[in-house]
Amino acid sequence: MGILIGQSLVNAVLLSGMLALVALGFSIVWGVLKIINLAHGSFIMLGAYVTFTLFSLYHVDPFLTIPVSMLALFLLGYLIQTYIVNWVIRAPLLVTFLLTFGLDIILINLALFVWQGDVRSVSPAYAGTGLTLFRDPVTSQGVQVPYVRLAAFAISLVLAGLLYLFMSYTKLGRAIQATGQDKDAAQLTGVRVAPTYALTFAIGAALAGAAGSLISVMQPFDPNMGGGYRLRAFIIVVLGGLGSIPGVILGSVLFALVDVLVGISPLAPLKDGVAFAMLVLVLIFRPTGIAGKAFY
């Protein structure tokens, strides 16, 4: 019993790192551009396929493919924002929502065309190995910590930290923050809004790409994998409160705890439904999220 609880806690912590990375990109795009990027899930999916392609064709170590998928998604995000989303960014909510949904199904179907609908997985030689903590001397069972998940957790934390430093201490990061707080005031101080939006969207896409690469090592995937992560990103951002990096991390820890607990309960087949009920409750009783209002 103690081992079960310990294992659940360890799983939750490891899961929360990956979820934080999934939600970070979504959160900065929502916070700065004020649009919900429904194509976020397919960016994650593309990141996973970049890793899959490099791994299966050239046998590159999956963790070394992360910079490649981040760069590829950065470019894709920059182009999409500059040439499509920026054209309608001031239109009403329904318009941007529908547009990013359209982009999402285009990307998913192109992926289905290129990589087919089969379930894929990336399994390097060290995939099954891990640490065993608190080994019971009698049954020799313990809490398992797979190396792959541990590395993914560490990489997520590093990327979140880098994003925080970039947003707080660089000129570009501060320009992004300023644009998110007041677009017109930022413009008056010399920030060019259109490229700033494109840069923000590209960073969001790059983070999604990194998350996709990490997910590809941890679980099997197919071109439709993104939808669930999109909903999770949304719930995490709402839980933590829109617009702060620590909020996103808090939100993903909470979400991961609930997710793992539901997973070992009889409600397991309705996991997404439970997560969704959580979202509705938070929005009704604490609409600014648990961490309250903050901004980048």
Add this chain to the structure above:
Amino acid sequence: MSNLKPETPNLQSKKPMPVTRWDRLLGTRRNAVYLGACAVVLVVLLILPHMSLSGFVLTSLTTALLLAVRAQAWNFIGGYTGYAAFGNVAFYGLGAYGTAILMTKLHWPFFLAMLVGGLVATVYAVIVGLPVLRMRGQYFAIATLGVAEATRELVSSPQLSRLTAGPTGINLPFFRPAGLSGAAAAEAGSIFFYYVAMGLVVLVVLATWWLTRSKLGYSLVAIREDEDAAKMLGINTTWAKVAAFALSAFFTGLVGGHYAYWRTFILPEEVFNVRYTLEGILSAVLGGPGTILGPVVGGGIYDAVSTFLTFSKPFGIDLGQFHVTILGVFIVMVIVFLPRGVADFFGRRKLSWGMFLENVRQNRV
């Protein structure tokens, strides 16, 4: 938190309806001309199945009519009330499953099963709508998206598999008119389903027409323009929003029931496919949301273009496998160049190519 402020998806301009070329041309006979045009279209649609069309054409027309109903049903909540509902496929799937279960388990006749299927969707919309319609803007939009996902999960869950047969799907009985068999029965079937779909279109258009003249309709438009002001005026906004959502669900559920009996086989992944939501919204936006005939026309246009691109092999390229990609590209094109739909053409004094660029210029950064 500023994002909780209602960013109402208000696609109507706040300006009063301009006097357009068409209105000036038609003068005071405007309503008579519109009514006459509707009557002509109706008569043409009525006699079309007897023109010895191929089964393919009749199937395409039925699909277009069903899409028109779904677009108009979305229009109640999305167009008139201004709530960007992205979960209508939940009602579609529930209508399909309600009809299928009643017809296979209880052997109910089709029309009764379809009606009750629609009512099941309506009741579900009321239950879900009461909490979800408290949210606004982006929160409401993504909440409805989540409702659709959760509903699909619920219907395909093992706990309900004795009722819904889970991932194996349900086979419905075939449409069997008395005294016919083989090809004759199939032809009678496609004509039957065509007329039922057409009846649904007439029904939903009449319902919209009634709505625009009713107190509920005015309440919905007031909510779209300014929800807080509507509340101050004494409008029971909760009730009005739930009513619009339920109305939307009822017609979407009816279409789902029609689809189930027409196709005779349903699966959770098929009838809860988010494509149905998107097609409905796109058609409504394309035709002009918040109008009586716009969504119906938009559904027709979208279906014609999509069927043409999918089956005609333009430039020798077989686009059949890109069916959904075409939907995506269509969405992007309409959103960028024609965000107010084809109704925009009629709202202008002069038509020119510059109009498309003007739309872009209005909304870009």
